[in-house]
Amino acid sequence: MISETSTPEGENTDVGFRETWPHLLMCLCLVLLFTSTAVTAWNLGLGRLSSPAAGLWPLLASIAGLGLSVTLLVTVLLGTHDRAAELFTDVHWGPTVIFIAAVLGFLALYPLVGFLVAAIPLTFVLLKYAAGATWIPSIAISLVAPVLLYFIFREVLNVRF
């Protein structure tokens, strides 16, 4: 529980939890991931050591990952984990979300209009809204760069876009 009290102890607990919960969440995600792969690997069948089946190796890797993730979780709970991580304090979320959305938009557009037409708005959005370039360079580069890359990959490297 996050403490809402205004006493010094309450503030310390609050700050401590605020610093710790991202690490806890990360550990839980890892535990969940390795557990799900362990279960899937188990269901694939393990065979015997003399003739291992398809699931044995992924199960071993999952168990190793799971054990290590649980150990990391324990270090976080004990407060002895590496606290040097920069986390997300300096992240500008707007440009980051625009970046991801632009690439997803490109992937959605590509089957409809092909590489060249989809790459122009992608480059423009990345330059203007994610990277914060000014209008004229954004327009100029988003028209020139995709054409240049299209030429290099299509004509020189024989890639079929």
Add this chain to the structure above:
Amino acid sequence: MEIFEGILSGFEVAFSPINLLYVTLGVMMGTVFGLLPGIGPTAAVALLLPMTFTLEPATGVIMLAGIYYGSMYGGRIPAILMKLPGDASSVLTTLDGYPLTQQGRAGPALGITAIGSFLGGTFAIIGLTILAPTLAHVGRSFAPPELFLLMLFGLMMIVFIGSGGVLKSLIMAALGILIATVGMDPITGTSRLTFGSYSLSAGIGIVPLAIGLFGVGEVMNNIARGKEGRIKVPKMDRIMPTWSDWLLSRMAILRASVLGFIVGILPGGGGTVSSVLAYGAEKQFSKQPEKFGKGAVDGLAATETADNASSNSAFVPLLTLGVPPNPVLALIFGALLLQNITPGPQLVDEHPDVFYGVIASMYIGNTILLILNLPLIRVFVAILKVPQTVLGPLVILIAICGVYAVSNSMFDVLLMLIFGIMGFILRRFSFDLAPLILGFILGPMLEVEWRRAMIMSGGSAGIFLDRTASLVILVMLVVTLVLIAYAALRKRRNIIAQVKSEAMGE
């Protein structure tokens, strides 16, 4: 005699016009990509990897090697001029490189870096020429138990020397091994961990994974930080170091060449470790150790020479034992696998053109690096003036084209984005990504050799103890693990002490 004949035939391969062209292109492109802030050698090789797939195997690896040492040098330019290290090993470069720039000696600093890199690299290649065929001969006697333990040892060393803490690095290695199991089981052909996705049944490729983690993840990181658009680049007058610079550096270069060569052969001992050791050693040897960190030319010469010597000697375990000692060579390993060539003890017999061609091309590539870099330093510096806001989106566009070019599949581009987001998040939590990529590359081979060893022994783990060679490697592995545990315990004790002292203070 065999080595002499081999290297002569290697020079025939390397001196072919097409290979000369591609090694020059590789060095130039590597230098330009290495210049981009945040894009270290791993990201540079990952981003340019797809361009080599349409080439002949020898040409492809020759180009990748050129990209590798080109990007190593390229990363030095922003480190020296603007205290902007592109990767971990160039952090050491900033220690004396940037103070030299502040003293108006940026040109000689870049000059001594180029010359030291050339001399260290050439020394390492001579060592590689002599040592590699012999080591490959030894490696040919290794059976599955030894190969399994050798790869495991390589992976553990990366974890041990990694920058993200032992526990987190081990988790990354396990994750890498697990990602590599997605797709068909290599022996039975059963679909594994595909979660019903048809697109995943062919497995996850090295290209979307590497470009996603190292290229897209880094660009995302820069965008998220909202970096400054334009960088101020200092002016440069002369490039060549003075005679007194040379006198001061010559022994440092010699010592660092030997040290870099030895460290580079060890798994995990690439650039950063060799630079740190060479810097520390040179400080001991120096008559003016107080100058270190304030613009010592010999300090800079030592780090740069050791760095390039270790990058070149790192090819020894890759070409002879099939164990990539660092993430960049893991990518080159992946590129060779995609060309149906498995690096390892058999490489010298099965593909002598690749084996000796790559070694010979390294002599040429290092020379080209020196010839190009000294006169072109001003051109490369001018590239740094391009605003970073423009570079990030261009890198993404190149990444999309590169990933698509390998498989003609937009699903791989989606995977690249997913791995990019994953890399961005993991880096924020101080997870080192090098063990992940090493785990991914070594995972399938670890599995195959382990299964072969188990089949050989009828399921008995005693096979690892029965054979002398595997027992020796096992002892080395156990000693390493004990050291890992000791280092981790010591670090943990320090953290506990720190937490306690903080609590006492409050």
